[in-house]
Each structure stands twice: as structure tokens, then as C-alpha cells.
Amino acid sequence: MxxxxxxxxxxxxxxxxxxxxxxxxxxxxxxxxxxxxxxxxxxxxxxxxxxxxxxxxxxxxxxxxxxxxxxxxxxxxxxxxxxxxxxxxxxxxxxxxxxxxxxxxxxxxxxxxxxxxxxxxxxxxxxxxxxxxxRGEVIGCFGLTEPDFGSDAAHMRTSARRDGNDYVLNGTKMWITNGSIADVAVVWARAEDGIRGFLVERGTPGFTTSDIHRKLSLRASVTSELHFDDCRVPVENMLPNVRSMRGPLSCLDEARYGIAWGTTGAARACFETALEYAKTRVQFQRPIGSFQLVQRKLALMATELVKSQLLALQLGRLKDEGLLHPVQISVAKRNNVREALETAREARTILGANGITLEYPASRHMNNLESVFTYEGTDDIHTLIIGQALTGLNAFS
The missing domain is CATH 1.10.540.10 (Acyl-CoA dehydrogenase/oxidase, N-terminal domain)
Incomplete structure (x- = not known):
């Protein structure tokens, strides 16, 4: 035995x-x-x-x-x-x-x-x-970020003015995923009684979109601007059960949770590619995976992947039990994006010149992760969220 x-x-x-x-x-x-x-x-x-x-x-x-x-x-x-x-x-x-x-x-x-x-x-x-x-018959997007207000979304300029049975929206939202293909946009605007959410349908007069081109990241994704010019939205299209930044911030927490998990997939894809390449690529009459420096890179990548996956899994267990706190999401989003980006970069070095081509996924993931590093709360913002939780001191104001 x-x-x-x-x-x-x-x-x-x-x-x-x-x-x-x-x-x-x-x-x-x-x-x-x-x-x-x-x-x-x-x-x-x-x-x-x-x-x-x-x-x-x-x-x-x-x-x-x-x-x-x-x-x-x-x-x-x-x-x-x-x-x-x-x-x-x-x-x-x-x-x-x-x-x-x-x-x-x-x-x-x-x-x-x-x-x-x-x-x-x-x-x-x-x-x-x-x-x-x-059913995928209606596509949605989320309008919060503006050209002049990203992390400081509470100072958004997009306004919503009540006029009879309508709200009149004016302003611009930027870096909006799905923007030009969306049938309905969830738009956050400053109204007389606080930050309110509105469901703005495609084709509404005064609502137009324009795509952002020449991107080096998230190229297989639609990124747009939303423009509102005296756009009249019926009162019944306002979300009635939230009034403040709690609305959009709670949505961001949902999205950040998915990012904490998603980036482990990008990291794994890069690690698997680098590992297989290291075992089959021969230089100096031996596989490069036999060299100490390459093994060190692979060991670090594997370790960070394990840590990220365990962080994500515990985050999910807490969410399912109703115990999740936003700072825990920040810890996982910040760590997992950082480590996925570093894994993609290290994988690219193992792949050598081949790593800059689309024949291998490392550079594609690396470019994408540069955006993920920034959206749904930048790395700096999540650092400060964690710092405030630790010290009780607000670094934002």
C-alpha cells in the first residue's frame, strides 16, 4: 500500500x-x-x-x-x-x-x-x-466612457434633460465595444436627479455611431463612438431602479469578473504554444526546451497561470455564495491581466521571430491584452482600489 x-x-x-x-x-x-x-x-x-x-x-x-x-x-x-x-x-x-x-x-x-x-x-x-x-437577435452595448472622462466617469458630460414624455440626450461616448452593431445601447447620462441609465435604440433620431479604426489591439472586435445630438428617448426607456454611479459601477464589476477569468485563457494559450515550440524547435543540435533560460521562462509562466486560475476560481466561489466584495474583483483583475500580458511577452521570446507572426497566437494575445490592461478599470485604478481597502484612505480625491 x-x-x-x-x-x-x-x-x-x-x-x-x-x-x-x-x-x-x-x-x-x-x-x-x-x-x-x-x-x-x-x-x-x-x-x-x-x-x-x-x-x-x-x-x-x-x-x-x-x-x-x-x-x-x-x-x-x-x-x-x-x-x-x-x-x-x-x-x-x-x-x-x-x-x-x-x-x-x-x-x-x-x-x-x-x-x-x-x-x-x-x-x-x-x-x-x-x-x-x-437569443442573439438583439445586440447591446454599454455607453459610459467619454473622450475626456474614462477612469473619472462620475464627471461625465453626457446629459439627459427631461422634456415632457422624453429625455433629451446630448454628448459622446467613446471606446464602446459593439457600438455600431448594437441594436440597443445602455447609456449613462447626467440627469437632474443624478446619473441615470437609458436604453437608446438603433435608429433613434439624434443617435449615431462611428467606428474607431487603425487599432493595434482588439482588432477582431468592433470599437465605436456613440454620438447624441438632441436625441429624444422616451421616459419608459429609462432604467427606473437605479440613480447614481452605483448603476454603471455594478455593471463594471460584472465585466471585471469575466476579465479575471478570461485572461487566464489567453495566458494558457500562449503558454501551451511556447511549451510545444520549446520541445520541438531545435537549435545547437538540441530542443531549445532543454536550455536553462527557456525552462526558467516556462516554469514562471506555468506558476503564474496556476496562481491566476486559483484566484479566478476562488473569486467565482465567493460570487456564487454571495460573499464577493469589489476589492476582491480588483485583486484578480489586476493580477490576472498583468500576468497574462507578461506570459504573452515571454511566450513571444521563446517563439523568437516566429512569435511576431499570426501563425502563432502570442503577439495577437499580447496586443489584445494591452487593451484589457486598460479597460474596465486601468491597472493603476485597481491598484488604488486595493490600496484604499488596505489603508482606509482614499487616493482618488
Whole structure:
């Protein structure tokens, strides 16, 4: 018996699951992960390089994403899958292993567009919008960031003035994922009684969009500006159940949660590519994986991947138990994006000159992660959120 135990303990765990996190997942969680992973391998990876190079979003995948139940999958009712936070996180992990742009689409649709309607909308708004959004028939976007106000969103200039049975919106929102393909925009504006959310439908007079081009990051994603010029929105299109920055900030927490998971997928994709390359690329009559410097890089990448995955998993468990605090999201978002970006850079060095081509995913992920490092709260902002939690002192004002 002792011999058998010792023999079992000497078995090396798989390189991409060094801490055997798979054993911490339920059967349902593994099924969700494996289903999305298979979809990414079969439907995303064969085409994503071309879309990244051409600067286009693979819109043809939207019905398939909806068929898999990935749109608003963590919401209950209204045609949504109602799965756990961990299941949602695992789906984000696998989607971002394909491309950050694809995970961003899912995050915006579910966490930034559907969630505020679910959390703050009227019964009529929920019934009207959520079922077709879950089916992928209606695409949403989230309008908060402005040209002059990103991190300091509380000082937004976009205004909403009550005029009879309408609100009149004026202002501009910038860096909006899905903006020009969205059928409805969840727009946050300054009204007389505070920050309010509005559902602005495509085609509303005074509402126009323009895409942001010449991007070096998130190229397989639609990024737009939203323009409001005396745009009249019916009173019934205002989200009635929130009035303050609590509305948009709670949505950002939902999206940041998905990012904390998603970036582990990008890191894993880069690590797997570098590991396989190191074992097969021969220089000086031996695989480069036999060199100490390369092994050190791989060891560091594997260790940070394990740490990030465990952070994300505990974050999900806390969310499912109703114990999650925003500062915990900041810890995971900040750490996991940082380490994924460093992993992508290290993977590129192992790949050498080949790493700058689209034949390998490292530089594509690296470029994408530069945006993820900034959006949904910059690295600096999350650092200060953590610092305030530790000291009780506010560094923002």
C-alpha cells in the first residue's frame, strides 16, 4: 500500500493543469468548460487570425454563441441559462483562449448590456429586451466612457434633460465595444436627479455611431463612438431602479469578473504554444526546451497561470455564495491581466521571430491584452482600489 501511494505521488501532473484544478470543478463546470473549448477550437481558431488581420468581428458566430447559451448565461429567467458564476467564468476563460475580442463581445452583451436591464430595468423592459438578447437577435452595448472622462466617469458630460414624455440626450461616448452593431445601447447620462441609465435604440433620431479604426489591439472586435445630438428617448426607456454611479459601477464589476477569468485563457494559450515550440524547435543540435533560460521562462509562466486560475476560481466561489466584495474583483483583475500580458511577452521570446507572426497566437494575445490592461478599470485604478481597502484612505480625491 505504501509503495502504491508513493508511486502515485511521483506522477507528474499535466503541464497545463499543474495544480490539478480540474479536480476542484464539478461535473457541470467541466462540461461547460469543455463544450466552449471545443467550440473555440473548431469554430474560432481556424478564422480568428484572418479577422484580426482584417480588423473585422466574426459576426457569423453570434447565432452559435446564442445556441450554446452563452449570452447572459449567468442571469436567471428570460431565456437565459441561469448558470453559476464559475460556469460563466470558465466560459470566459475558453473564449479568451480564442481571442479577447470574442470574450469582450460576450462580456458586453451579458454583463454590461443585459445585466443592467436585468438588475435595474422594469418588468416591461426585461420582457422586451432580455429574451431576444439571449437569443442573439438583439445586440447591446454599454455607453459610459467619454473622450475626456474614462477612469473619472462620475464627471461625465453626457446629459439627459427631461422634456415632457422624453429625455433629451446630448454628448459622446467613446471606446464602446459593439457600438455600431448594437441594436440597443445602455447609456449613462447626467440627469437632474443624478446619473441615470437609458436604453437608446438603433435608429433613434439624434443617435449615431462611428467606428474607431487603425487599432493595434482588439482588432477582431468592433470599437465605436456613440454620438447624441438632441436625441429624444422616451421616459419608459429609462432604467427606473437605479440613480447614481452605483448603476454603471455594478455593471463594471460584472465585466471585471469575466476579465479575471478570461485572461487566464489567453495566458494558457500562449503558454501551451511556447511549451510545444520549446520541445520541438531545435537549435545547437538540441530542443531549445532543454536550455536553462527557456525552462526558467516556462516554469514562471506555468506558476503564474496556476496562481491566476486559483484566484479566478476562488473569486467565482465567493460570487456564487454571495460573499464577493469589489476589492476582491480588483485583486484578480489586476493580477490576472498583468500576468497574462507578461506570459504573452515571454511566450513571444521563446517563439523568437516566429512569435511576431499570426501563425502563432502570442503577439495577437499580447496586443489584445494591452487593451484589457486598460479597460474596465486601468491597472493603476485597481491598484488604488486595493490600496484604499488596505489603508482606509482614499487616493482618488
Amino acid at each position: 505504501v509503495h502504491k501511494i508513493a508511486e502515485h505521488q511521483t506522477q507528474v501532473p499535466p503541464a497545463t493543469d499543474l495544480y490539478q484544478i480540474d479536480h476542484l470543478l464539478s461535473e457541470e463546470e467541466r462540461m461547460v468548460r469543455d463544450t466552449v473549448r471545443k467550440f473555440v477550437q473548431e469554430r474560432v481558431l481556424p478564422i480568428i487570425d484572418q479577422h484580426f488581420e482584417q480588423g473585422t468581428f466574426p459576426r457569423q458566430l453570434i447565432p452559435e454563441l446564442a445556441e450554446l447559451g452563452l449570452l447572459g448565461m449567468h442571469l436567471d429567467g428570460y431565456g437565459c441559462a441561469g448558470l453559476s458564476a464559475v460556469c460563466y467564468g470558465l466560459a470566459c476563460q475558453e473564449l479568451e483562449a480564442g481571442d479577447s475580442g470574442l470574450r469582450s463581445f460576450i462580456s458586453v452583451q451579458g454583463s454590461l448590456a443585459m445585466f443592467p436591464i436585468f438588475a435595474f430595468g422594469s418588468d416591461e423592459q426585461k420582457q422586451r429586451w432580455l429574451p431576444p438578447m439571449a
